[in-house]
Amino acid sequence: MSILSKFSFKDQAFKLRESAILDATTSVLGSKGYDLMTMDDVAGAVGISKPSLYKHFKSKEELVGEAMVRLLDGAIDQVAALDKALNPVEKLSALLAWALRVRLEGGLPFLPSTSPHVRDMLMRNVKYMLRVVKLNRQLEALVKEGQKAGLLNPALPSDVILYSYYARTCDPAVDYLQKFSKMASDDIVAHMLAVAFEGFHPR
Template identity: 70%
Template sequence: MSILSKLSFKDQAFKLREDAILDATTRILASKGFDLMTMDDVALEVGISKPSLYKHFKSKEDLVAEAMIRLLDGAQDYWAAMPADSGPLQKLKTLLEWAVRVRLAGGLPFLPSTSPQVRDMLTRNLRYVAKVVKLNGTLKDTVKLAKKQGELRQDLPDDVILFSYYARTCDPAVEYLRMYAKMGEDEIVGHMLRVFFEGVQAG
């Protein structure tokens, strides 16, 4: 039984509206960025009044933080759903593919990397920080295991591999390939994975 089905009708409606608000926030942030996004933009996109929006989120900062937390939760859920027999390198490839597809769909895998203001704001959000630390720990352990099993290059420090991995999720090449090279989603994803993993995989 899903969490939503356990809620009262009123609470279900509230949760569904909140999800719609976060979806709208993600789309607007993808197109306008944090600085230009307003609460009016979000309310208009969802089709609700601004007072109704403030019943869910008291500020733009809280709204963006919750959108980022939901994204991290999505990454953790996707990781947890991978087959138990997947090797560490395969898990890293699968999650990066997910992240690039989220990006192509208008998601924001690592918005803080492009906005110091957002980064500073999120570092003060303890829920967000705890989830980042958890995901980073999982990925760092996976990189170590992949190196131990001979799947990743031994001459590259773990942090070089890990931070380069994160960088691929916010690489502007994704947009350029779609806009100017006229590539489809599957083609872009395939190229982005090859560009990264062919550089870090053991020969």
């Protein structure tokens, strides 16, 4: 094996471990929350030592920041992959469906609104904030297009619609339905989309 291929293998192994660490972080955050999560929890979930974990991430803040950056990267990729033939509301609906499935599979909501500490920490994370600004601009444009086309209420400020949309990714109803109802994940997503875009009025 050449020196170059050895380095390539080590780099690939390092990235695979980092991905496993971020998966574990997402899982532990989902079950314990930021304040109760420890680096020991994450290392144990991955099956590595804490010193090995610190080779990848220097602190809990950095680790959680990277987990949230990865989530936003996924959302931005989803927006880029949306069928251009869809109207603005259909695009928003498709993205929300993706976000809800991420939640149901143990992932994190877009906005960690339940933790002021996490919110403040992420506001200081430049990588995270750059992605937030990018995603926000894209979704704000879809909301305004939807209002202009008469598909969304033009009397509402666009910010009210946008932040209400974000709030649906954090809606605790998803967790309650998953734990206490007998609905399949696809049904939960479908019903949550109906509530988000149609309210409680009959069709």
